[in-house]
Amino acid sequence: MWWKVLLFLVMSAMIVASFVTEIPQQQIGPASRIFYYHIPQAWISVLAFAMAMVYSILYLIKRSPEMDDRAVNAAGLGLLFCFLATVTGSIFARVTWGSFWNWDPRETSIFLLLLIYGAYFALRGAIADENRRATLSAVYAVFAFLTVPFLVFVLPRVLNSLHPSDSIIDKNLEFTMGPVVRVIFFTSLTVFTVLYFWLFNLAGRIRRLERSVVEEL
């Protein structure tokens, strides 16, 4: 219980600090404050998709329904945070580039990620047999994750993009953020990660309850 209270207080303090302290990137202006939310959301989506792949591999090895449940929960939360990163990115694009959507390489790659993981759930919805559904979607999740490093880290850096690429570190791998910005940013990264694991745990407990109720019936 104590860590939930701590999470609430630290997230609230981070939100206040993100709006009242110095602007993270002076050349972009106040809109750059959104990076305290946008980058952690994008990080969580990559983490969640990686976890979906790991649990999918574990399902293929162990054939345990719980591993399938965990893979689904991770993919679902990954999709949710990916969507939130897209929304916050669009707001940033509207303020700085003048349009919500420009088909910039970064926007196109996140859109492809949404489609790829949306298709994961479409695939699951199309198969009635539980074992077959779990097996096929596990194989799909493994291949889906192979696209993530390419779409998130490689493609937007290879092509010309308006998206800032030196918000955290520059080409010499040195921090570009000031000390205050750095503290708020890493606090945000931490609390978003804790929130994700809480939601992941909660989703797992709900699935277990569903299974135990179905077994009783």
Place this chain on the structure above:
Amino acid sequence: MDGNYIALVVALIVWIGIFYFVMKLDNKVRKLEKKVKS
């Protein structure tokens, strides 16, 4: 009122709403887990 402070208030309200919803859901799940165990 400065737009920055409006954004701050909106962000805080959204966070409090999310936290309240997840806490309530967590408590409900805990109660159901106890029921299923017993």
